[in-house]
Amino acid sequence: MIEATLNTAQPQVDGKARLELCRHHFPLLRQRVNGKPLVYLDNAATSQKPQVVIDTIMRYYMEENSNIHRGVHYLSEKATEAYEGVRATVRQFLNAGDTREIIFVRGTTEAINLVAHSYGRVHVGKDDEVLISAMEHHSNIVPWQIVCEERGARLRVIPMNDAGELLVEEYEKLLTPRTKIVGLAHVSNALGTVNPVKTMVAMAHARGIPVLLDGAQAVPHMRVDVRDLDCDFYAFSGHKVFGPTGIGVLYGRESLLNAMPPYQSGGDMIKWVTFEKTVYNDLPYKFEAGTPSIAGGVGLGAAIEYLTKLDLDAIGLYEHDLLQYATARLSAVPRVRIVGTAREKAAVLSFTVEGIHPHDIGTILDLEGVAIRTGHHCAQPVMQRFGIPATARASFAFYNTKEDVDVLVKSVEKVIEVLG
Ligand code: C6P
DSSP states (O other), X not given: OHHHHHHHHTTTXXXXXXXXXXXXXXXXXXXXXXXXXXXXXXXXXXXXXXXXXXXXXXXXXXXXXXXXXXXXXXXXXXXXXXXHHHHHHHHHHHTOSOGGGEEEESXXXXXXXXXXXXXXXXXXXXXXXXXXXXXXXXXXXXXXXXXXXXXXXEEEEEOBOTTSOBOHHHHHHHOOTTEEEEEEESBOTTTOBBOOHHHHHHHHHTTTOOEEEEOTTTTTTSOOOHHHHTOSEEEEXXXXXXXXXXXXXXXXXXXXXXXXXXXXXXXXXXXXXOSSOEEEOOTTGGGOOSOOOHHHHHHHHHHHHHHHHHOHHHHHHHHHHHHHHHHHHHHTSXXXXXXXXXXXXXXXXXXXXXXXXXXXXXXXXXXXXXXXXXXXXXXXXXXXXXXXXXXXXXXXXXXXXXXXXXXXXXXXXXXXXXXX
16 A cells, blocks of 8 residues: 555655655544544654554464464464564664664663663763763653662763753763763654764764664654664664554664673573573573563564655655744744754654643643643653743654644634633
């Protein structure tokens, strides 16, 4: 079906129109909410799933379901083949050097916890420092805080300006011999800022410091090449990239992963076990204890193949245009303030309306069929930095249109009309 849309659409329409045509691949988007056509603008929280992902998961359970890496029977071999095939798909998607560097996890949160608790516990010692940024999601703050507390180390924070851009010159000053690792969001979920991560990785590497990138909000919107970025770890979640929940990826540089102790332990992560000693499995299995989300993996593979066919460069251009349109239209509404006005932004529009609590905005928008997220977006320090309790956040995917933006703007105007 995707092929059909792309192939038949290509000769007549440009990339933008081609992406709009793909909206019909997402069955959930056809529904009405509160009697209004659904306008789904909560893609940063989780994205919707194309039919091909839903079908792939259903087919897996109907035809291939079995545990992996264990059985010699037909189904176990089929399921293992499917799951390991996805590892190869992810390797290619991220342009990693080897499938040994692709670790399947539950999501970005688990990926960062793995690095913090495995790499961090070994390399962060007393009086050392872990450096993160002022716009991190709690997932890239709390695991490091725990490690720092345990090891007697210090968490340092790269500041940002009022537009929501990191101060790179301050970052440079914070990179010291005490810095043991840097953790950075590629794209901020609360502000939409795209950070200059390639430059920041190079600056850390010049001092021998490894860098973890939180790619949760980047991977659905842009082409990511871990070898070009030269990062040491890269994390993302399947459910934000049009795949299922319960599956995500940690890319790790092989030399670092090899030297790291296991994070969780049990079945599958061992070569052999006696009561005296256990020999751990090779990469990537050393970090994959227990039965994983096999159906999740298979669904993620379908999502990545779908996204790759659509072309992430085209998606990036389309969403850039959409974000510009939404920013201009929403900024023109009296009392609206956009939070996060960085020069480089992706797909996220956080805003407040003077005198109206974001939760009230969200509730009234819901009555209009518009789904946005309101609150601190699991980035409370960002709210503290801007001196606000919360924002309303519209976040876009390639299946959103300018008509969706028009409904959003009209609904925000209605909020102001109703609540005064
Ligand atoms: N942000 C949002 O509405 P998980 O929950 O593990 O899939 O992803 C965590 C995470 C980590 N980093 C960033 C930058 C994120 O945006 C998220 C998830 C969602 O903004 C849910 S809080």
